[in-house]
Amino acid sequence: MGAMSIRRSLSPLHAECEALIWAMECMKTLQISEVVFATDCSQLVKMVSTLTELSAFTTHMEEFLRCKEFFLNFTIQHIPRAQNTLADKLARSARTSPSAMVYVDYVPPRWLSDQEPS
Structure with missing residues (x-):
């Protein structure tokens, strides 16, 4: 979310949901x-996964379902932060970066591949 330079969310779960929808929109744009x-x-x-009915997320879930229709097979998986230290480091760097950074591709940029996880 830090890379998107968007407004603050109501909660961390709202931010996660908004980030997923943004990623889905990016994949749709890239076909x-x-x-x-x-x-x-x-x-x-x-x-x-269970389409839990939470009134605070009604708008997000409607947008999620609309985006989901584009994907032939929609898959989402949980990867604990401790098992993905490089992504965690990237997220922390984006939050502290003074400028916006957006990168969407299936090939990681060279500068990211060269970094060591901390």
């Missing part, structure tokens, strides 16, 4: 209809 989305937020995986 990539077969993708596996991964997150360290187990609540998000549960919410979109």
